[in-house]
Amino acid sequence: MRLPFTNDPSRPRRRRLVLGALAAAGLVAAFGAGSWAAARAQAPTPAPDEAPAPAGTADHAGASGAEADRPRPGEVRRLAPAYVPRVDTGLVDRAGAPVLVSCGTCHATRPPDPGRCATDDAMAMHRGLVFAHGERSCLACHDPGDYDRLRLAHGEPVPFAEAPRLCAQCHGPQQRDWERGLHGGMNGFWDAARGGRERHACTSCHDPHAPAYPLVTPVFHPPDPLAGRGRPIPARGAEGGAHGH
């Protein structure tokens, strides 16, 4: 019995047609994906605006011409506690607000006694005061002639607003770095031509009676890397891994 397709002269043509159709489908698939990827992967040409534009940028690019307009580093605004400290008496007034008094309120009525500085009696008078600033006497910084101001080592009085001058007597390197902008936090603009900034004074961050920066509880704990997405992080000895995410 002769099979219907043997020796049929149209068979090879038909096979070519079917194979060709399949091949065409494959080509379309390959080309479609490939051209899309090629479009994404096409290397961009460098944009013409990369070149420095001289116009309108003289205050940043030109050094000499803009120096006059630019505030000097000493002109930036600095936050200093421009106030006389108030002490909480533990009393409240008729409106319920705490009664605060200046140091001079009590100290004006009694003569200064350097010998009593470190006694429990003195500490009891100053409610809530924690003293951890070395072996200093109160009068190393406070002016016995006027407790609403401070006193430098050579006797010159300084207002509380200029407390950094007093701190600098012992903490020279910190004062030097602070003057140069390397110590202490700041807010605002790095570019003095475009805005001011706030610098913090020593006592903005440090309690003058206990100046060591306190221990803190870190915020924003990273998610457990082993519980998170992605592959688990292999432990690296006792130290743990740096790959937190």
Next chain:
Amino acid sequence: MATELPQAPADRPAPRRLPVLQGGVTRRTTVKALGATLGLAAFARAIAPLTEWARDIPVDRFLQRHYRELTPEAMQTLLRQLEQETREQYGAEVHIEDVKPTPGVAFGYALNLSVCNGCRRCAEACHIENNHDRASQESYIRVLEMSKGSMDMERGRVDYAGPNPDPDKFYMPVQCQQCDDAPCVKVCPVEATWKESDGIVVVDYDWCIGCRYCEAACPYHARRFNWTKPQVPAAEVNPDQAYLSNRIRPQGVVEKCHFCLHRTRKGRLPACLEACPTGARVFGNLLDPDSEIRRVLADKRVYVLKEELGTRPRFFYFFDV
């Protein structure tokens, strides 16, 4: 012995049929038709992700050019479109800008490890400023708790719980070092990341194909991948955004620290610096001899992470001496 095939009557022409059916339905044609059908089905399945993608992305966004090929007009159109998308998808009114680098400015960052106490407020500020996904608590900054005497950042811990600082440790925040010879830029197959003239290495989130080569290449683990579409409550979206920085990223692209370019290119300090309670961070213009960052480089003994790799970072660490 051969059987004669049935012949069409000679007086009328054979009916026109598809070539494959001309011999009638046989086992061979059936198998072939089945094969062709399966092949077409496989093809359709293979390109299905592209059709899904086309549903999510409008045609003009799909055909969007690379950042550096966009004309200013096209960029403005695109920015308004992105703002509209943020409004629709996040319910937040935002303002997205394209902030260009300023000539004569090259940013540098320094960090004082003597005063960093590992409080992680910088990482938190980064998370909030840059509209990171809330659930994964992503941040461009990773604070490492390091043993004193060691500089091997691979042995640092990130999951310390305080209270800080531990007297036997020091704390080293690590973020993008904005390398001059950045490995991440070199490996990107589509040039979706590059170094700008002010030294910031940026990513065109709409050009990134998410291959994560850069993440593998970065020696500082500074790059992050958006596994999911970032989820940020509308009230927490930072509306001050830029195309190359903190606009909400699409899913499946890589992102990284950009020195808060939406702030710093307008003269402001980065968010992580302003958040630092100990003043450990110093930021400024490396080309300005009066800047704080230049004073750090002049006065302090600075070092860079993994100097031996030759990446030439613009991020410096120092200790008070």
